[in-house]
Amino acid sequence: MKITVLGRGNAGCLTALYYSYYTRNQKDIHIELIHDPDIPPEKVGQATVLEPPGLLWKALGINWYDNPIDATPKLGILYENWGKKNHKFFHPFPLNDITLHYTPSKLQDVILESEYFNVEEKHINDYNQIDSDFIFDCRGRHTNKQDDYYNLINPVNSVLLGESNSKECDINWTRAVATPDGWTFVIPKTTQNTSYGYLYNDKITSIEEASANFEKLFDFSKGEIEKKTSLKFNNYIAKRPIIDDRIILGGNRLFFLEPLEATAIQAYLFWAQRTFWWIIDKxxxxxxxxxxxYKYTTQLQNFILWHYVFGSKYNTPFWRYAQEFTINDDEFHKIVFAIKKFSLIDIIDDRIDIGVSPHGYGQWMPWSFKNWYEGMKNDKS
Ligand SMILES: Cc1cc2nc3c(=O)[nH]c(=O)nc-3n(C[C@H](O)[C@H](O)[C@H](O)COP(=O)(O)OP(=O)(O)OC[C@H]3O[C@@H](n4cnc5c(N)ncnc54)[C@H](O)[C@@H]3O)c2cc1C
Incomplete structure (x- = not known):
């Protein structure tokens, strides 16, 4: 069997690594990755949650001393100015779990050099150029046709990116800072630099206003932060994620959801696993x-939306708009109902049945719901 992965962005690299690592002892399965070196991958996608480091450890032996991707530890997400009660509120990872901030190009280079699969440089216009049994199309979002996608619900659609050449030494988490126009990620990406992303909705806030607020709120006056670029995006999912039982869309060609909670690359591994059950395990x-x-991405959409529903310290047009979203999913409301009846410590204890799926919701276990709910409701500041 031959499998071709198109694209060397986060999605192509992780998909190829997942398939080639788990089929490494099956000599009749050949994996190749093809990309066009003249079309660069996205520069964003610099943080993740708990599962991707497991694959990097198992397949590549990456650890905190032998760290060729120059990753920094991510111990959780610090929410600042969200809700009406707590100035700062932490979404932790369990004390025995840790994940990464990283530079995408470094991660991608290390995977491409791993020799788990063949790499070829070629421009692909047409699937007929490829003779493989299966093709993962991870060629990014730039040639997506809007008609081929459903919208996912989310209040932001634009970002201004910035970078500073320093890392605050005590920051070992992503900061998610609510602003008048949306929120901003602050990612200590390597030991030498920090990435900023000012997310907003361009139908509510002009780029000029967002840019001025970005500078004001993040102290550009010291000259440490440099503005890099701006991006616009839709939140979407493909109407046909699998075409003719042979072409499987991946990464930004498959779906996109804004970066709150950094769900994307773990979602690519979820998709790799679910298609692996079909293609390889039969x-x-x-x-x-x-x-x-569809179930999984709806759950990602809903849990992220829930963050906005509690508002922020700002009473601005953006936050009035964002607070109006409602979540239509019985399973979601069942978890919210259950977590109100139990303490955090009992919810974390997996021997106690709280009456909801023990597999969690999207990328979150019920204790994450409890944690967020308590943080939004309780005044701990
Ligand atoms: C502001 C922002 C912040 C984000 N933060 C996070 C985060 O913290 N964590 C996270 O997990 N995700 C994050 N994301 C999501 C991020 O978009 C993805 O992680 C990642 O960029 C997925 O890109 P990709 O691999 O699908 O495609 P791309 O990175 O666009 O790569 C496309 C590849 O396809 C190749 N290609 C294109 N056309 C052709 C062709 N015709 N022939 C051959 N090759 C071709 C290119 O050469 C390239 O290698 C963020 C997104 C945004 C906008």
Whole structure:
């Protein structure tokens, strides 16, 4: 069997690594990755949650001493100015879990040099140029046709990116800072630099206003932060994630959701696993994989939306708009109902049945719901 992955962005690299690592002892399975070196991958995608480091450890042996991607530890997400009660509120990872901030190009280079799969440089216009049994199309979002996608619900659609050449030494988490226009990520990306992303909605805030607020709130006056670029995006999912039982869309060609909670690359591994059950293990099928994907991305959408519903310290047009979203999913409301009845310590104790799925919701266990709910409701400041 031959599998081709198109694209060397985060999605292409992680998909190729997942398939080639888990089929490394199956000599009849050949994996190749093709990309066009004249089309650079996205520069964003610099943080993750708990599962991707597991693959990097297992397949590449990366650890905190032997760290070729120059990653920094991520111990959780510090929410600043969200809700009406707490000035600062932490979404932790369990004390025995840790994940990464990293530079995407370094991560991608290390995976491409791993020799788990062949790498070829070539421009691909047409799937007929490829003779493989399966093709993962991770060629990014730039040639997506809007008609091929459903919208996902989310209040932000634009970002201004910045970078400073320093890292605050005590910051070992992503900061997610609410602003009048949305929120900003502050990512201590390597030991030498910090990335900023000022997210807003361009239908509510002009780029000039967002840019002025970005500078004002993040102290550009010291000259440490440099503005890099701006991006616009839609939040979406493909109508046909799998085409003709052979072409599987991946990464930004498959779906996009804004970066709050940094869900993307873990979602690419979820998709790699669900398609692996069909293609390699032969115990699933394209319809089941697609249903699972839709359920999962709806859950990502909903948990992220829930953050906005509690508002922020700002009473601005953006926050009035963002607070109006409602979440239509019985499973979501069942978890919220359950977590109100139990203490955090009992919810974390997996021997106690709180009456909801023990597999969690999207990328979150019920204790994450409790943690966020308590943080928004309780005054701890
Ligand atoms: C502001 C912002 C912040 C984000 N933060 C995070 C985060 O913290 N964590 C996270 O997980 N995600 C984050 N994301 C999501 C991020 O978009 C993805 O992690 C990542 O960029 C996915 O890109 P990709 O691999 O799909 O495509 P790309 O990175 O665009 O790569 C496309 C690849 O396809 C190749 N290609 C294109 N056309 C052709 C062709 N015709 N022939 C051959 N090759 C071709 C290119 O050469 C390239 O290698 C963020 C996104 C945004 C906008």
């Amino acid at each position: 115990r699933s099928n394209p319809n089941f994989a697609t249903q699972e994907l």
